[in-house]
Amino acid sequence: MDNGKGTLADVLERVLDKGVVIAGDIAVNVVDVELLTLRLRLFISSAQTARELGMDWWVNDPFFSPHAAGRAEVTGTEQHAGLAQENAELRARITELEKAPNQLETGQS
Amino acid sequence: MNGLCAYLITRDHHLELPTPEPYLITHGDVGILVAETDVDRFALAEAELTPDSPVVSLIRQHDAVVRAVFATEPVLPLRFGTMFTDRRAAEQLLSEHHDALRERLAEVADHREWGVRVTARVSEPPIPPSTQNMSGTNYLLLRQRQLTAADQARREHAVAAATVHLGLAEHASDSTRRDRPGLLLDGAYLVRKTNEPAFHAALDRLATELDAQGITIERTGPWPPYSFTHLELAGAHA
Numbered sequence: 097m098d099n100g101k102g103t104l105a106d107v108l109e110r111v112l113d114k115g116v117v118i119a120g121d122i123a124v125n126v127v128d129v130e131l132l133t134l135r136l137r138l139f140i141s142s143a144q145t146a147r148e149l150g151m152d153w154w155v156n157d158p159f160f161s162p163h164a165a166g167r168a169e170v171t172g173t174e175q176h177a178g179l180a181q182e183n184a185e186l187r188a189r190i191t192e193l194e195k196a197p198n199q200l201e202t203g204q205s
Numbered sequence: 206m207n208g209l210c211a212y213l214i215t216r217d218h219h220l221e222l223p224t225p226e227p228y229l230i231t232h233g234d235v236g237i238l239v240a241e242t243d244v245d246r247f248a249l250a251e252a253e254l255t256p257d258s259p260v261v262s263l264i265r266q267h268d269a270v271v272r273a274v275f276a277t278e279p280v281l282p283l284r285f286g287t288m289f290t291d292r293r294a295a296e297q298l299l300s301e302h303h304d305a306l307r308e309r310l311a312e313v314a315d316h317r318e319w320g321v322r323v324t325a326r327v328s329e330p331p332i333p334p335s336t337q338n339m340s341g342t343n344y345l346l347l348r349q350r351q352l353t354a355a356d357q358a359r360r361e362h363a364v365a366a367a368t369v370h371l372g373l374a375e376h377a378s379d380s381t382r383r384d385r386p387g388l389l390l391d392g393a394y395l396v397r398k399t400n401e402p403a404f405h406a407a408l409d410r411l412a413t414e415l416d417a418q419g420i421t422i423e424r425t426g427p428w429p430p431y432s433f434t435h436l437e438l439a440g441a442h443a
Contacts, residue, residue: 103425104256106425107264107268108261108264110268110428110431110432111264111267111268111282111285111431112264112284112285114212114282114284114432114434115281115282115283115284115285115431115434116214116281116282116283116434116436116437116438117282117284117436117437117438118211118283118298118437118438118439119437119438119439120288120439121300122289122294122298123211123288123289123290123294123295123296124241124285124286124287124288124290125284125287126208126247126286126288127247127285127286132260132371137278167433176322179288189282203240
């Protein structure tokens with residue numbers, strides 16, 4: 097388990113998303129925080145930067161990275177990387193094809 | 206154009222800050238920490254973004270000021286970029302919300318926020334190489350087993366996240382969680398300082414238990430109570 101002060105991403109999340117909001121015209125918020133948050137997220141989601149910032153949780157998430165599963169199996173050589181990618185592509189195709197027999201069964205019953 | 210950039214609300218007390226600015230504008234028992242700022246500095250928010258770009262350093266500065274006061278006093282951090290036109294506007298806000306602010310400050314006093322992230326390590330079982338010679342039926346059966354296993358894992362993960370959240374909330378005065386893709390749990394806990402040993406002991410115990418299930422717990426903190434401000438102050442300007 098990690099213990100830490102938190103990464104830049106943690107700081108941004110708190111400073112931008114949280115905190116007391118003063119509504120009305122007594123004070124103004126000079127920053128479009130929503131827009132800034134969005135822009136920062138986009139900026140952070142550039143994978144290389146994200147890894148440096150410690151915000152790379154999606155790298156191993158198959159939902160966001162279709163090749164994540166392949167990456168886990170890669171030992172580092174390009175040959176392996178190629179195979180892993182092919183593997184991932186095939187799995188995606190399988191998922192598609194899998195739906196067919198189910199539909200067939202439903203149709204027969 | 207100059208304005209008063211506001212950082213936080215705290216008690217009216219003598220602050221040991223290294224510079225004359227930011228300074229405290231007070232009303233009754235509460236104060237708001239401000240600094241004279243050129244509003245145009247915040248226009249840089251539209252400029253390029255890099256880890257050391259001006260806007261990121263403004264955000265870090267905001268956090269640093271909040272932390273400096275938080276070291277000795279209860280604070281309610283303000284949303285980044287809050288500006289008052291002048292001293293009177295800040296005083297008016299304090300006078301209108303004096304009691305609510307004093308009450309909320311008392312609630313966060315002697316508390317610190319801890320962040321907890323729970324993630325599942327990826328461990329998708331590889332398809333055995335022998336599938337090439339498998340019959341279609343056997344192959345589909347294999348895939349079905351794999352999908353059932355994945356479904357099972359998702360249920361286990363949801364249970365694990367709930368276990369962590371409830372187990373930690375027990376030691377916290379307040380807690381909040383939010384959904385974030387890729388995370389089983391993204392939680393924040395407002396913990397009384399005297400409860401911190403129990404909180405961390407519970408966290409360590411949960412981390413050890415869940416590690417065997419391929420689940421990792423990460424903690425961040427201590428933070429000022431950013432996630433527990435629960436206030437939207439409306440200023441009725443005459």
